[in-house]
Amino acid sequence: MPELSIELIAFLFAIALLAGMIDTLAGGGGLLTLPALIVSGLPPLAALGTNKLQSTVGTGMATFMMLKHKKVTWRQVKWTMLSAFIGSTLGTIFIQFLDTAFLSWLIPLVLSIIAFYFLFAKAPHELNRPHKVSDKTYQRFVLPTIGAYDGMFGPGTGSFFSLAGVSLKGQGLLQATVTAKTLNFATNAASLIVFIFAGHVVWVLGSIMMLGQLFGAWLGSHFLFRINPTHLRYLVALMCLAMLIKYLISA
Numbered sequence: 476m477p478e479l480s481i482e483l484i485a486f487l488f489a490i491a492l493l494a495g496m497i498d499t500l501a502g503g504g505g506l507l508t509l510p511a512l513i514v515s516g517l518p519p520l521a522a523l524g525t526n527k528l529q530s531t532v533g534t535g536m537a538t539f540m541m542l543k544h545k546k547v548t549w550r551q552v553k554w555t556m557l558s559a560f561i562g563s564t565l566g567t568i569f570i571q572f573l574d575t576a577f578l579s580w581l582i583p584l585v586l587s588i589i590a591f592y593f594l595f596a597k598a599p600h601e602l603n604r605p606h607k608v609s610d611k612t613y614q615r616f617v618l619p620t621i622g623a624y625d626g627m628f629g630p631g632t633g634s635f636f637s638l639a640g641v642s643l644k645g646q647g648l649l650q651a652t653v654t655a656k657t658l659n660f661a662t663n664a665a666s667l668i669v670f671i672f673a674g675h676v677v678w679v680l681g682s683i684m685m686l687g688q689l690f691g692a693w694l695g696s697h698f699l700f701r702i703n704p705t706h707l708r709y710l711v712a713l714m715c716l717a718m719l720i721k722y723l724i725s726a
Contacts (some may be wrong), residue, residue, distance in 0.1 A: 487512075491684035494625070495536075508529060509522060512526055515680065520673075523670065525676055527629070530629070533691060534663050535664070550672030562620060566624060625637040639651075
């Protein structure tokens, strides 16, 4: 573990607070937190595991706020959360034995698709539209696949869930974003459990970031109830493009 200092504590707390807000509004907070942990001196698997600790708290707070304000009900999301949970568990187990080099081309491709979809596709109304896939297909294949991605890496998962809700389930963007918070909490929790058993969580650094995530997610959940869906649409695209640029620069 890197040596603790006031500067490091303040840095990680501030990054986690900002990431908690961004994750709640549009997804992509992992773009900030994961590099921050790596820059702090953690090896990749420890950075992934510690990142899951703090992001689970953030998405957990966001999910609590969604349920509390009845933006979504437990009955609506319990089975979809289970599907995402299972996918994330399998993905996290898989990454323990995998060379992650293949993600260097897969992630930019997926981020490009999502960004261009939200920028150029016809703006969705906040009304339900016809489904493009059945509920069974969505629950058995789409959600576990996104969950597996979160288990293997993570950044952008909230955006992926939002895109799936809009493009495949016919949800309005706000409803898709709200639902994505609950699914992202399920995938983060599943991945965290595996990383804990594998011994890849640095609790001291993770606890510092947990506090920032809690406050950031609380703030973000309040902004989400007031934000214009059109602005939310562009925020999702902006975060995807920011992540894409980050990956291309780092490649």
